Amino acid sequence: MALVYQTIHRRASSLCCRLHSTYVAKMRYMFELKENDDICRQAQNSGTFYLFHNFSPFLQKIRGKYLVPQINATEIKKILEKFRQNEQRIEDSVLIGCSGDCLAYFALDLGSMERSVLESGLEGSFTELQQAFFQLDEKDTHLLSSAQALLRWHDNHQYCSKTGQPTKKNLAGSKRVCHSSGIIYYPQMSPVVITLLSDGNRCLLVRQASFPRGMYSALAGFCDVGKEASDPVLNAYIHSYFIVFCSVGNLGLGVKSLGDL
Structure with missing residues (x-):
């Protein structure tokens, strides 16, 4: 009996260590993406993108449930090319997370483009998040909520509150900088x-x-x-x-x- 207990304990401890190691690796990778534009740019080329239009996520409704299309960088570039947009717009995206395998997730808002044209070309619709909230998987709900909040924050902080000069986001979208004053703005939470x-x-x-x-x-x-x-x-x-x-x-x-x- 003691041998069985020891075996179970070792396996549980091993699993716990692996989970902890995975979490630490994710956090370290996220930190690198936020602090290093070159690493973030590489991640964009292999990452997954979630599309928005004026803060409404792009969704597909199948059998009464909303699904979130996950689009890779190659597909994003094809979409931008199809609608005559510069592929550099991919750098307007913001980092919203990563998988256990360190696959980065980004959100890109295409609000400057015609909504109906986008929807017909992408075979889906840009839907109010509140409307679809309880018909999404938990993982997608978390990512889309984070993405919407971060995209909205960037839209509301395009200018420095002290100098009135434009601010510029870093590639990951984890901060905005006023190069006139040197002030750095970070997204803030409202408790x-x-x-x-x-x-x-x-x-x-x-x-x-x-x-x-x-x-x-x-x-x-x-x-x-x-x-x-x-x-x-x-x-x-x-x-x-x-x-x-x-x-x-x-x-x-x-x-x-x-x-x-």
């Missing part, structure tokens, strides 16, 4: 607190008019500077009280007053 209110058997959910049909959410809010983690949640409940009452009344949660929350 969000989300809370599920439950009585043990039921939970309180709300929805916005912009949500796809059938989609609900727990209440959440942004955490401002100097605020406690509980503040955004309390504010969300206060500001959404009447919406909560109307939205969940048919669910039988019996929300009657703010004190009952």
Whole structure:
């Protein structure tokens, strides 16, 4: 029995070491891609690309489920050539991750091109991410969310807030630099607190008019500077009280007053 236990323990330890080693290798490779434009350029030539149009990802819907086409660099260059775009546009892409085998993932927004023409040529559609969110694989959801946020950040930070001069991204898209002042801008996260209110058997959910049909959410809010983690949640409940009452009344949660929350 002891021998069996030792064998299982060794195998588990070996698997854990391999997983840890893979993760470390990925993180080191990602760091190199972000810091070295030459290495990143090589990765673009062998990497996988996700296409966007004004922050909407390119998807294909098959049997009621959304699939995310993964396009390699050769195919991207053919697409750009087909629509009379300079293949250097591939360098407008941003790095969004890599696989366990260190295959880099990039996102490229083609918002300056005609949407309908692109869709007809690519046999798919640029779809609002919120609409397709729950019909995507978990891996794709994570990558597309990261890509959309990073692409939007670059679009909103094309100029230096101090000098007003244009900023330029590095090849990986991990930062933007104002060469006039030397200021380096990095993508920033906005902390969000989300809370599920439950009585043990039921939970309180709300929805916005912009949500796809059938989609609900727990209440959440942004955490401002100097605020406690509980503040955004309390504010969300206060500001959404009447919406909560109307939205969940048919669910039988019996929300009657703010004190009952």
